[in-house]
Amino acid sequence: MGFTININGTPRSVDVDGDTPLLWVLRDVLGMTGTKFGCGQALCGACTVHLDGSAIRSCITAIDSIGDSKVTTIEAIGATSAGELIQKAWLDREVAQCGYCQSGQIMSATALLATNPHPTDADIDDAMSGNICRCGTYVRIREAIKVAAQTRVKEG
Amino acid sequence: MIFDRTTSHSSDTRLSRRGFLVSAAMTGGSLVIGLTLPVEEGSAAGAEGFVPNAFIRIGHDSEVVLTMPYVEMGQGTYTSIPMLIAEELEVDLKQVRLEHAPPNEKLYVNPLLGVQATGNSNAIRGAWKPLREAGAAARLMLIEAAATRWGLEAKSCHAEAGEVIHGPSGRRLSYGALVADAARLQLPTNVVLKSPAEFKLIGTPAKRLDAAGKVNGSVVYGIDARPTGVKIATLAQSPVFGGRVKSVDDSAAKLLNGVRQIVRLDDAVAVVADHMGAAKKGLEALRIEWDEGANAALATEDVARELEQAILRAGPVAQNIGDAGQAMANAVTRIAANYHVPFLAHAAMEPMNCTVHVRGGECEIWLGTQAIARVQALAAKAAGLPIEKVIVHNHLIGGGFGRRLEADGAVRAVQIARQIDGPVKVVWTREEDIQHDMYRPYWVDRIEAGLDEAGRPVAWTNRFAGSSVIARYLPPAFNNGLDPDTTEGAIDLVYALPNLHVEYVRVEPPGIPTAFWRSVGPSHNVFVTESFIDELAAAAKQDPVAYRRALLHHNPRAKAVLDLAAEKAGWGATLPKGWGRGIALQNVFGSLLAQVAEVEITRDGSVRVHRVVCAMDCGTVVNPDTVQAQLQSGVMFGVTAALYGEITLKNGRVQQANFDNYQVLRINEAPAVEVHLVKSAEPPGGMGEAGTSGIVPAIANAVFAATGKRLRKMPIDPHSLKA
Ligand code: FES
Ligand code: FES
Numbered sequence: 095m096g097f098t099i100n101i102n103g104t105p106r107s108v109d110v111d112g113d114t115p116l117l118w119v120l121r122d123v124l125g126m127t128g129t130k131f132g133c134g135q136a137l138c139g140a141c142t143v144h145l146d147g148s149a150i151r152s153c154i155t156a157i158d159s160i161g162d163s164k165v166t167t168i169e170a171i172g173a174t175s176a177g178e179l180i181q182k183a184w185l186d187r188e189v190a191q192c193g194y195c196q197s198g199q200i201m202s203a204t205a206l207l208a209t210n211p212h213p214t215d216a217d218i219d220d221a222m223s224g225n226i227c228r229c230g231t232y233v234r235i236r237e238a239i240k241v242a243a244q245t246r247v248k249e250g
Numbered sequence: 251m252i253f254d255r256t257t258s259h260s261s262d263t264r265l266s267r268r269g270f271l272v273s274a275a276m277t278g279g280s281l282v283i284g285l286t287l288p289v290e291e292g293s294a295a296g297a298e299g300f301v302p303n304a305f306i307r308i309g310h311d312s313e314v315v316l317t318m319p320y321v322e323m324g325q326g327t328y329t330s331i332p333m334l335i336a337e338e339l340e341v342d343l344k345q346v347r348l349e350h351a352p353p354n355e356k357l358y359v360n361p362l363l364g365v366q367a368t369g370n371s372n373a374i375r376g377a378w379k380p381l382r383e384a385g386a387a388a389r390l391m392l393i394e395a396a397a398t399r400w401g402l403e404a405k406s407c408h409a410e411a412g413e414v415i416h417g418p419s420g421r422r423l424s425y426g427a428l429v430a431d432a433a434r435l436q437l438p439t440n441v442v443l444k445s446p447a448e449f450k451l452i453g454t455p456a457k458r459l460d461a462a463g464k465v466n467g468s469v470v471y472g473i474d475a476r477p478t479g480v481k482i483a484t485l486a487q488s489p490v491f492g493g494r495v496k497s498v499d500d501s502a503a504k505l506l507n508g509v510r511q512i513v514r515l516d517d518a519v520a521v522v523a524d525h526m527g528a529a530k531k532g533l534e535a536l537r538i539e540w541d542e543g544a545n546a547a548l549a550t551e552d553v554a555r556e557l558e559q560a561i562l563r564a565g566p567v568a569q570n571i572g573d574a575g576q577a578m579a580n581a582v583t584r585i586a587a588n589y590h591v592p593f594l595a596h597a598a599m600e601p602m603n604c605t606v607h608v609r610g611g612e613c614e615i616w617l618g619t620q621a622i623a624r625v626q627a628l629a630a631k632a633a634g635l636p637i638e639k640v641i642v643h644n645h646l647i648g649g650g651f652g653r654r655l656e657a658d659g660a661v662r663a664v665q666i667a668r669q670i671d672g673p674v675k676v677v678w679t680r681e682e683d684i685q686h687d688m689y690r691p692y693w694v695d696r697i698e699a700g701l702d703e704a705g706r707p708v709a710w711t712n713r714f715a716g717s718s719v720i721a722r723y724l725p726p727a728f729n730n731g732l733d734p735d736t737t738e739g740a741i742d743l744v745y746a747l748p749n750l751h752v753e754y755v756r757v758e759p760p761g762i763p764t765a766f767w768r769s770v771g772p773s774h775n776v777f778v779t780e781s782f783i784d785e786l787a788a789a790a791k792q793d794p795v796a797y798r799r800a801l802l803h804h805n806p807r808a809k810a811v812l813d814l815a816a817e818k819a820g821w822g823a824t825l826p827k828g829w830g831r832g833i834a835l836q837n838v839f840g841s842l843l844a845q846v847a848e849v850e851i852t853r854d855g856s857v858r859v860h861r862v863v864c865a866m867d868c869g870t871v872v873n874p875d876t877v878q879a880q881l882q883s884g885v886m887f888g889v890t891a892a893l894y895g896e897i898t899l900k901n902g903r904v905q906q907a908n909f910d911n912y913q914v915l916r917i918n919e920a921p922a923v924e925v926h927l928v929k930s931a932e933p934p935g936g937m938g939e940a941g942t943s944g945i946v947p948a949i950a951n952a953v954f955a956a957t958g959k960r961l962r963k964m965p966i967d968p969h970s971l972k973a
Binding site for chain 2: 119131169192195
């Protein structure tokens with residue numbers, strides 16, 4: 095079946111079954127490999143993208159449930175102000191190790207910062223505990239989110 | 251490929267008799283220095299007739315390119331290694347570029363061991379001397395080339411920021427302008443390396459060179475490879491190891507949109523489709539009957555029972571100091587315990603995958619591997635092709651931890667690809683990845699100590715049984731029933747133990763494959779020995795830090811990290827009720843590490859690790875930021891193992907399948923981790939794995955401090971700790 099969805103501001107048409115998870119449409123059909131596969135069951139957060147600005151797990155989001163909503167992926171998140179801050183903070187704090195989980199981490203962190211400019215430790219736990227990092231970069235993820243929040247305050 | 255051109259200029263190759271430098275040559279106007287880096291611990295030192303496996307090429311654009319046999323798995327190798335060259339070569343770190351070493355039988359495979367691999371925390375340790383020597387040699391040759399051209403003496407010139415400079419006259423030439431002349435010179439025979447006080451780069455926190463692509467999704471892992479026309483396959487392998495496919499009904503699967511082909515192998519079935527969504531749907535629609543074979547009734551308890559039997563009989567002696575038998579007989583008090591550690595899966599975030607294109611007598615492979623030559627060799631066998639007909643493209647790795655030292659995934663993908671027209675990417679579901687891993691072995695230990703009247707250990711015996719990964723992976727390194735990995739951390743304790751006797755009984759469990767796992771042998775041995783020394787302190791009614799300290803008079807480096815960790819952790823300060831502090835000390839992978847864990851036991855018995863303090867002496871620190879990151883990382887990996895890590899078998903099947911029942915620590919459970927480094931001028935030690943082995947006993951010892959319950963089996967069972 096044919097679907098046209100808005101990805102990073104561009105309408106993209108694909109021909110797949112309606113129950114196909116967005117993750118595979120992005121990765122295998124459209125070749126946008128920045129979004130990662132980790133578990134396929136909404137357990138790890140590697141596949142996190144934004145749907146109208148909210149973080150969702152693309153591995154369990156069927157293509158036919160997206161409709162007119164806007165999908166944003168890691169490839170375009172740097173164009174949002176929160177995304178840019180988060181990416182900078184990630185480089186500043188040298189968060190990534192193997193890096194595989196980091197697309198998902200950055201998408202979750204950006205969604206948090208976009209709606210909550212001063213996240214507390216508890217807010218960070220809430221927003222980020224769905225994202226596993228097997229390399230254990232959690233200490234730096236927490237620091238980087240705080241760095242990004244502070245930078246935003248400074249930049250007004 | 252660089253080495254092809256280098257070898258074609260073999261007439262220019264000169265062998266040096268000493269050190270690691272092998273050859274200098276001119277290729278296409280570039281200066282190329284070949285050197286030997288050990289790819290398995292200790293291997294290069296014993297190798298006769300060094301074969302270069304790494305090359306530094308300086309081009310006429312002054313760019314420095316290093317081709318080397320180590321891959322980046324997240325440990326920061328790609329940043330630390332260029333620092334070693336840049337330091338001695340006197341170039342900006344940004345001028346050094348790394349290239350993956352392509353697999354090559356002759357050049358990259360170590361002649362003794364036949365392995366080209368990254369593992370065992372040995373990248374920096376192996377590269378420390380050879381890369382600095384190579385950088386220094388190149389610098390001397392460039393200086394000499396400049397001096398000759400100017401008609402001056404070499405010692406009146408010096409190198410700085412990629413140029414040779416004659417201070418008095420202000421003359422200068424870039425390296426690029428000198429490489430052609432330098433390549434005609436003899437490789438210098440006595441290279442003097444900088445002393446630590448002269449380091450400009452080593453020891454400074456350099457930014458990771460591979461970071462940018464990891465924040466915008468542009469980095470390409472093996473799973474992201476997309477050769478033109480690639481199809482996606484996913485697979486079901488026999489749920490019982492060693493089982494076979496009896497029958498497959500694929501009539502429903504074949505009708506699904508996007509499903510292209512069903513591939514049936516002896517012991518697996520794969521569905522090939524346009525995308526992973528269709529492949530997974532196809533897999534679910536298959537009806538497969540399995541012939542489960544000999545292991546159909548196997549349970550973890552059977553494995554444990556066999557190992558418990560095995561430690562009753564003598565095994566090869568891994569270590570013998572003094573006379574432990576006599577000393578044990580004379581001891582005032584004797585303490586004995588059995589310890590168990592479970593099978594563990596790797597669960598790297600990037601699930602197993604491999605892309606293969608088999609076509610007309612050739613096979614092309616895309617994947618991320620820690621052992622590219624092994625992949626090439628085993629894939630060639632699976633494809634029925636000569637090795638030179640197999641092309642392997644390596645990628646960054648989304649987590650290795652030892653899993654990607656194995657080639658089983660590539661072999662499987664080749665078997666599938668042989669039946670398919672065009673390229674196919676085989677992607678394991680997370681369930682397949684966990685249920686068909688190769689696992690950290692289950693081990694059982696019988697450990698005993700005799701104490702004198704002051705509570706000091708005068709006798710120590712330890713016999714343990716379990717799988718030897720080395721015996722399968724690197725047969726030449728398994729000798730007389732022993733290997734250096736399985737025993738590391740059990741035979742070389744930091745403490746002064748006058749009478750010590752250690753035996754290892756190799757028992758390969760049926761029906762479950764074993765493999766390396768972050769921190770390997772020490773992940774088991776350090777847990778046992780550091781828990782047991784804590785038991786001895788308790789039996790002697792002494793403080794765990796003081797007890798250890800009294801056994802370290804001969805080992806000032808160990809004492810220093812112990813003291814530093816205790817001090818920074820506030821050892822001895824009161825904690826809230828239900829909390830405890832535990833310590834562990836180790837000397838493995840060439841680094842000394844003390845860790846203090848602060849834990850809370852909640853009413854339901856679950857353990858929360860709040861804070862971890864690490865004090866480390868890892869010799870010369872190349873990149874302090876990487877050391878800190880690696881310790882933080884190793885700690886989280888170990889906390890996961892202590893709290894959750896366990897693979898169990900029932901009816902021959904692995905019972906865990908995904909992150910709901912094979913849990914990984916999450917950010918809301920992650921401890922604060924503090925890292926304190928002891929300054930040292932010793933050669934660098936490994937640290938990619940050290941953090942993992944020590945934290946497990948530190949946690950177990952903290953639980954003991956809080957509850958009086960000794961944990962002799964991992965992972966922690968919350969039921970046993972319920973208030
Ligand atoms: S792949 Fe979607 S949450 Fe893990
Ligand atoms: S950086 Fe490797 S999984 Fe997070």
